[in-house]
Amino acid sequence: MVVSKYSASGNDFVIFHAFLKKDRSEIAKILCDRQNGVGADGLIVILPHEQYDFEWQFYNADGSEAEMCGNGSRAAAHYAYVNELAPKKMQFLTIAGVIEAEVDGDIVESQLTEHKIIKEVGEWKLFDTGVPHLVKIDDINSFNIEEARKLRYEHNANVNVAEVKDGNLYVRTYERGVEDETLACGTGMCASFLFAREQGLVGNEVTVYPKSGEELHIKLKNNRLYFKGKVKNTFITTFNVT
Numbered sequence: 256m257v258v259s260k261y262s263a264s265g266n267d268f269v270i271f272h273a274f275l276k277k278d279r280s281e282i283a284k285i286l287c288d289r290q291n292g293v294g295a296d297g298l299i300v301i302l303p304h305e306q307y308d309f310e311w312q313f314y315n316a317d318g319s320e321a322e323m324c325g326n327g328s329r330a331a332a333h334y335a336y337v338n339e340l341a342p343k344k345m346q347f348l349t350i351a352g353v354i355e356a357e358v359d360g361d362i363v364e365s366q367l368t369e370h371k372i373i374k375e376v377g378e379w380k381l382f383d384t385g386v387p388h389l390v391k392i393d394d395i396n397s398f399n400i401e402e403a404r405k406l407r408y409e410h411n412a413n414v415n416v417a418e419v420k421d422g423n424l425y426v427r428t429y430e431r432g433v434e435d436e437t438l439a440c441g442t443g444m445c446a447s448f449l450f451a452r453e454q455g456l457v458g459n460e461v462t463v464y465p466k467s468g469e470e471l472h473i474k475l476k477n478n479r480l481y482f483k484g485k486v487k488n489t490f491i492t493t494f495n496v497t
């Protein structure tokens with residue numbers, strides 16, 4: 256099969272399109288495997304939809320299906336546009352709800368689904384920005400992978416440490432379903448922005464830098480999160496899945 260490899264600020268994905276919706280958990284594990292597969296944080300499958308430009312399936316590298324993926328939504332929008340599956344401005348359906356995205360060259364902006372604050376967990380706060388994210392505002396170097404992994408399992412959530420420096424937001428994320436720190440996590444950056452904003456550390460817009468150091472922009476408009484940054488189609492390849 257022919258698949259495309261994308262990097263969205265360092266969060267990387269295998270993407271292909273298909274007519275049939277079926278359980279793709281096993282193929283996600285095969286394709287995302289960094290030794291024997293293409294290698295990626297997640298798999299995105301673009302499917303036809305009656306009402307929206309398309310529907311997608313999103314799988315983490317461990318084969319678990321997730322409700323949403325912020326960086327993946329930007330990569331999927333670019334893939335759909337360049338493969339003439341959707342116009343520049345599109346709407347597509349995820350488990351979390353309908354995502355609006357706009358492609359402008361290699362820059363893609365996504366509007367996330369409505370976010371919710373779930374609860375406080377000590378100095379952490381649990382948000383839903385399409386998927387669950389625990390956030391702590393602290394020195395970015397206080398990120399500890401073992402602590403993050405423990406919290407991930409205790410709360411079945413992604414875990415983020417965020418810091419505001421010189422008006423910019425820096426975020427490190429342990430991603431559920433990748434079971435490691437990733438180079439960027441879109442819904443995690445957005446949850447971190449919400450917490451920093453709530454603490455008066457940022458306004459309604461911010462420049463954000465994930466572990467990869469690639470620059471992204473987040474804004475809150477009419478109480479909806481917009482998330483913009485570069486995506487790169489790094490290569491296209493055929494892969495023998497049998």
Ligand SMILES: N[C@H](CCC[C@H](N)C(=O)O)C(=O)O
Nearest residue numbers: 321324325326386440441442
């Ligand atoms: N691993 C996440 C889904 C992908 C989120 C992340 N890659 C993003 O860009 O939002 C989860 O299972 O909750």
